[in-house]
Amino acid sequence: MKIRNRNEGVKQEVNMTAMIDIVFLLLIFFVMTFKIAEMEGDFSVRMPLADSSGGAVDNTDLPIKLRLRADGQGRLTAMELNEVQLGTNIERLQSMVLGLVGGTAPSEAAGEGPEVEIDTDYNLRYEHVIDAISAVSGYKQGDRTVQLIERIKFAKPRR
C-alpha cells in the first residue's frame, strides 16, 4: 500500500479574504451603532386626580408646601418651604426638610409618611424641579440612599 508522506502533503489554505471582509463590515457596523447607554432612573410619583370629595382627606397630615419661583428666563430665583424663604440654596432646602421629617421617614412603610406639594412657576426649567425633588426625596450617604419624603405631588399649573 502506498502511504503518502504527510510532511510533503499539499498545504491546505483557506482563503480568508472573504471572511475578513465580512468580519470588518460587522465590526464597523457595531462600532458605528455603539452608543454608551446612559443610566436612567425614575422618580415614581403617584398622583391620582383629586376628587371633589375633599372632605374625606385627613387634614392632620397636611402636605409640606414647596413654592418655586422663576424669572423670565426660567432660572430659579426663590424657594419657599411652608412660607419660609430659602433663597436658591438646594442644600438649605434639604436640611430644612431633614429637620421637618427628622429620622422617622425611613422607618415608615412605602406610600405613607409626609407629602410634599410642589407649586412652581410655569416657566421654571424642569431641571430645577428635578433638583428640588431630589433634595426633598433623599440624599446619598456614601453608597446608601437615605429616603426623606416619598410622596410628591404637584399643585395646579400656574398660567
Place this chain on the structure above:
Amino acid sequence: MRIKSRKDEVSEIDLTPMIDMVFNLIAFFMVLINFSQSEANDRVVLPKSVLVKPPEEALEFPIVLHVAPDGEIIVGGEGYTIDTLRIAFNRELSVIEAEGKKPADANVIIRAHKDTAAGDVQEVIRVAQEQKFERFALRAKEDRS
C-alpha cells in the same frame, strides 16, 4: 554574490491573531449594543439627579412620553400638543383595556428635556390624570459625579 531565489519566498502574513482580536471586538460590541435606545429621543436631554437608579424590574404597562424643550410631546414617534395629547392617551387606554387592566395599573413615564418649562410637564400630568392615569415616573439621568 549569491542571490536567493525568490520563488520559495511566498510572503504570507499570519492572520490568526488579527482575526482573534477582531472577533473579540465584534463580541464586545455585540454584547454592549443596546437596542432599547429606541426609547430615547434625540431632542430630549434629561436632567441629572444623584438619587435615581436604573429600575430593578421593568415598569408595568409603560407609556413613554418625551417632552421637547418647546413643549411638544412625542409619543410613539408622533408629535402632540397639550390639546391633542388626549388622542394619544385614548389609544393607549384602548390597549390597556383590551388586556383587561385599569389605567391606574399603567405607568406614564415622562422624559422631559431639562430646559422644558415645568408647567408643560405639569400640564402633561394633568391631561394624564384626566384620563385616570395615576402612576407617573419622572425620568432623570443618573449623576455619578
